[in-house]
Amino acid sequence: MANELQPAEQDLVKSTRNIVFERLSAQGAGHGMEHVERVWGLAKRIQASEGGQLLSIELGALLHDVGDAKFHQGQERSGEFAREILGNLQARQDVIESVVHIVDSISFRKDLPASKLTLEAKIVQDADRIDALGAIGIVRAIEFGASRGQPFFLPGDESEATCSHRSTISHFYKKLFKLRKRLNTPFAKAMTHQREKFMNSFLAQYFSEYE
Numbered sequence: 001m002a003n004e005l006q007p008a009e010q011d012l013v014k015s016t017r018n019i020v021f022e023r024l025s026a027q028g029a030g031h032g033m034e035h036v037e038r039v040w041g042l043a044k045r046i047q048a049s050e051g052g053q054l055l056s057i058e059l060g061a062l063l064h065d066v067g068d069a070k071f072h073q074g075q076e077r078s079g080e081f082a083r084e085i086l087g088n089l090q091a092r093q094d095v096i097e098s099v100v101h102i103v104d105s106i107s108f109r110k111d112l113p114a115s116k117l118t119l120e121a122k123i124v125q126d127a128d129r130i131d132a133l134g135a136i137g138i139v140r141a142i143e144f145g146a147s148r149g150q151p152f153f154l155p156g157d158e159s160e161a162t163c164s165h166r167s168t169i170s171h172f173y174k175k176l177f178k179l180r181k182r183l184n185t186p187f188a189k190a191m192t193h194q195r196e197k198f199m200n201s202f203l204a205q206y207f208s209e210y211e
């Protein structure tokens with residue numbers, strides 16, 4: 001297991017990071033880069049514990065939202081953009097294929113079975129999901145909801161069974177509280193226990209103040 005990048009690989013990662021940063025800023029998704037930087041960091045930590053090819057994991061993390069459907073008329077274009085960016089940077093073909101697989105296969109909406117994912121894709125998917133949890137996950141959900149003009153709380157949102165399906169709190173039940181069970185790696189599961197506990201206590205506190 002290669003745990004350190006060669007100098008040429010480090011340059012490829014650095015160039016990729018800069019291109020992703022430019023593209024996300026240009027499309028007014030500058031805050032998206034903070035998410036990408038966290039996912040990159042998380043993916044490196046998971047790789048250090050679980051293995052997998054480090055170069056593809058780093059590139060996959062950096063490129064995983066580069067063609068986010070939210071900014072491309074509902075069409076997910078990250079795989080296509082990853083291929084173009086890495087091709088221009090003259091990355092090796094096997095690295096490009098591995099990264100495109102990661103980027104194309106990890107989305108929650110696609111919901112591919114883990115058996116269809118490489119170890120590298122499992123790791124980047126875990127990193128992306130971890131960043132939807134905990135205090136950071138709560139802030140991201142609030143920001144997303146606010147950007148859509150979605151109410152944070154609606155009557156019924158105190159439980160999954162009765163939730164409104166139209167609020168940010170509903171998103172906690174529909175997605176966020178389902179994520180931890182679906183993480184691929186033991187390392188990711190262990191590090192999200194506290195994040196899930198915090199989300200639960202945040203909601204309990206919110207409901208107690210609301211009463």
Ligand code: ADP
Nearest residue numbers: 065128131132137140141142144145167168171
């Ligand atoms: P990513 O592409 O990083 O997996 P998404 O684009 O699906 O994430 O969502 C971005 C952020 O917005 C995540 O933190 C997610 O939990 C949150 N989010 C997505 N859909 C909703 C929603 N309907 N209400 C509130 N938050 C949402």
Ligand code: NI
Nearest residue numbers: 035064065128
């Ligand atoms: Ni993401």
